[in-house]
Amino acid sequence: MAGPEGGTTDTGKGTLVSSVFADLRNTILGSRYSIGEKLPSEAQLTEQYSVSRTVIREAIAQLRADGLVQARQGSGVFVISNQAASGPGFLQVDAQRVSSMIEALELRTAIELESASLAAQRRSPAQEETLYERLHEFSRAIQAGLSTFDADFAFHLAIADATNNPRFREVLEMLGRSVIPRTSLQTGNDEKTSVPYLEKIQAEHREIADAISARNEEGARDAMRTHLRGSLSRYRELLRGSSA
Amino acid sequence: MAGPEGGTTDTGKGTLVSSVFADLRNTILGSRYSIGEKLPSEAQLTEQYSVSRTVIREAIAQLRADGLVQARQGSGVFVISNQAASGPGFLQVDAQRVSSMIEALELRTAIELESASLAAQRRSPAQEETLYERLHEFSRAIQAGLSTFDADFAFHLAIADATNNPRFREVLEMLGRSVIPRTSLQTGNDEKTSVPYLEKIQAEHREIADAISARNEEGARDAMRTHLRGSLSRYRELLRGSSA
DNA sequence: GTCAATAAGTTGTATGATGAATTTACTCTA
C-alpha cells in the first residue's frame, strides 16, 4: 500500500469512487480544464488519488454518464462539456460570478456550523487525530510556499467526517471548494497568498479544532462562524469593488 | 441463458460497458423492476452478460450516476428510480432506511437553522405575508382533515425563500420532504395524523414565523431547532423500535 | 521527404484475492 497521501482529498467516509468522482467533477465544472482537453491518464490519476485503477475507472464511468467526458481507447479521456446537465436546480456554483460564490458560501456556512457542532459532540479519538494532522499539513504547505488550497479543503472535510454522518461530506464535496478564497477570482491575489494572511487562517482553523477536541459545541460553532464570516466579508468586498 | 442475450443491445457497437449499461438502463426505465427491488448480484450479472465483473461494476457506476440505483455494501444494488434524468439524483435519500432519514434530517437541520436566521434578517414584507399564509393553509388542512404534508413543506420552503438566497430552496427541494414524518414509514401512523399532534406542529410553526416576523434571529433559530429536534427524536424512536 | 515498421502510451477487459458490511442459518441456552 502506498502512503495515504497524495493530491487532494481521500480519507473519510463514503466510497472512494464517489469521492474521486466528486472531485473530478468539481474540477471539470470549475473550468480548470478546457473543452477538448485531455484528462491525466488513469495511471496518473491512480497516483494522484492513491487509489486503484478500478476506482478511477468507475469514477470516470460516472463522469461519462454525466456527459462530461468521453474516453477514446488508446488515446485518453477528454472533456466534452463543463456544464452540469442541471435539470431542476442543481447545486452548481458559477465560480466566475461573485454573487454566486456568496450564495454558495452562505449555504456552506449553514452546513459547516452544524458540522462543527456535531463533530464536537461525536468525534472519535481517531477523527480528532486526523483533524490535527490536516492542521499540520496546512502548516507545512505554508512553510513550503505551496498552495494551501487542498489542505484547507481537506481540513473542512475532516470536520465533516467527524460528524459520523456521511451526508455532510457529500454536500461539502458537492459545493466544492467554494469557500476557500480562490486566486481564480482575480483579485490582485498577492494579499491572498501572503504568509500573514495564511497564518491567520491557520489560527482560525486551530481554534475550531481545539473546540472540537474539547467537545465544546458552542465554541466550535462560534469559531467556525468567525472563520467563515471572514471569507464572506472578503467576497462581499470583492463584489463592492467590482461594481464600483 | 448464458450468451449474449438478456434482450436488446449487445454485440456490435461501442464498448461492453456501454452495452451492458444501456441494457440495464432500459430494463429499469421500462419498469421491469419496481422501486426498491434488488438487482441481480454482480456475480449473476457477470454470468448473464458473459462479461467480467469490471464491466458490470462500471455499468452499475453509470446507473448510479444517473440516480437510478443505489448500492448497499453487503446487501445488493437497489432500484431507487425508474425515471430518466429526473434531476441529478445526488442527495438521494433512501426513505426505506430510517438511518438514512436521520442523516438527511440532520443535514436539513443545518440548512434550516441558518435559513431561519437569515430569513429573520432579510425577509421582505411580502415574504413575511407569504409565511403567514402558508401557516394558515396548514391550519385549514388540519380542520379539513386533509393531509398536512404539502402545507408543511410549503411553509419550510417559504422560509427558505425569505433568505433571498435561492440556494436554500434548492437544497430543501433536493432533500425532499424527508423531514416530515411520513406514513410511508410504517409506524402505526394513527398518532401521526392525530389532531393534537398536528396542532403541536402548527404551534411550533407559528413560533418560528413570529420570530422571523420580529426579526429575531436567535429566536427564529431556537424555534426551528425545537421544531426539528422533535422530528429527529421521533425518528430515533423508530430506529430503536425497529431494531428491538 | 515519404512511408512503413516499431515502440511506447492509453483505454478496455479479464481474473483472482482480500476486506467490510449485511443477511441468513444455526446452535445453544433458559
Next chain:
DNA sequence: TAGAGTAAATTCATCATACAACTTATTGAC
C-alpha cells in the same frame, strides 16, 4: 418452544496484475 448469540454465506468495495486493442510518437530505410 422462544430467544439470543454466533457462525457462515452473500454481496459490494477495493486492490493488484495481466493482457488485448487502439492511438500516437519514433525510428529507419528508401
